[in-house]
Amino acid sequence: MAFILLSGSGDIMKQITVIGGDSRLKTAAEILKSDGFTVNFTDSYTEKEAQNSDVLLLPVPTTRDSKTVFAPLAKKEVLLSDIERLTKSGTLILTCNYMFEGKNCIDYGKDDAYCLLNAIPTAEGAIKLAIENTPFTLWGSRVLVIGCGRTGKILADRLKNIGCRVTVSARKQSDFAIISAAGCRCEYTADIPKNLNYDIIFNTVDVKVIPDDAFKECTASLIIDLSSKGGFDVSAAQGCGITAIKAPGLPGKTAPETAGKILAKTVKEIIESKT
Structure with missing residues (x-):
């Protein structure tokens, strides 16, 4: 089940789809929404969602088994192969310690800050x-x-x-x-x-x-x-x-709110550098 986090003003700066992760990713999504982004936080990834996404934000870590997205709070699995297959060429994929070869992908886990x-x-x-x-x-x-x-x-x-x-x-x-x-x-x-x-x-x-x-x-x-x-x-x-x-x-686990703020800050800086 997906839900939409709209910006306070109703303006859409970027459509960000957030998949998987723990409570830090939820915090990051809420902060990005308050900063003016439209955020779709979901535990599934369909062709419709893929077509509507400007940015795909994946969790920390993106995967632990090299097959599925790390999603301890989700009710079902999201396959990495589905993300690779469905994501359109222009979509920016943000990952942590994982790369989708041949895609517009940035590993924020390698960002020094x-x-x-x-x-x-x-x-x-x-x-x-x-x-x-x-x-x-x-x-x-x-x-x-x-x-x-x-x-x-x-x-x-x-x-x-x-x-x-x-x-x-x-x-x-x-x-x-x-x-x-x-x-x-x-x-x-x-x-x-x-x-x-x-x-x-x-x-x-x-x-x-x-x-x-x-x-x-x-x-x-x-x-x-x-x-x-x-x-x-x-x-x-x-x-x-x-x-x-x-x-x-x-x-x-120990500071999800702070960890979410750090992630949101990093994501915003990456997106702004690309626009």
Whole structure:
């Protein structure tokens, strides 16, 4: 079942069809409507909807199985193949970590500003998980943040500000300089398996950095994986008595309103750059 969100003035600037997603996508749709767009939020994608769409907004992530649109709140599936088949050539398709080859498609998941802003609710959600899953304060804890990307930097900053003893792993000397300037310790990512003497570990990278046998010497009581693909085997960590949590997509779970605002801002900027 679809419903139309009309702009307050009744003027149609752009017809945006929104498919799938969680509550953050609903928030984004409502904000776009208030900004003057006409938004069709739907859990189906028919030829009629395809013909009436100037912009097709897909969720974060666009898919988790490479076959269907990620839509945990929908009553039925929308196939990626249907989107590819039905979408007209002029329609702008906005995706996250997925591309429709040969289509007018932009992956907003690669937008630097979006990723940086999205790292804020990710960091806050990760800290929330850590507080809920440890019997001690984060203050004074020895914490390792694996990765010095956008999420890693913001998470390390937030952890340091609440009194954690933070180590950040990286590969480049330029990142080591940034880490040191922020008052954190540095560690080569390749050397992580040699020293897992921490209370809490957060992973932010999408490659396996902790081999299964390294958990036998790990002192951490909690490991949280924020990456989409995984930086370690959760079951291997749990087998060594460690609480291990796979936690992708935290913004949509812990701060959907803020995450929706960030997404709407990004979508509006992309559309305006194309008009």
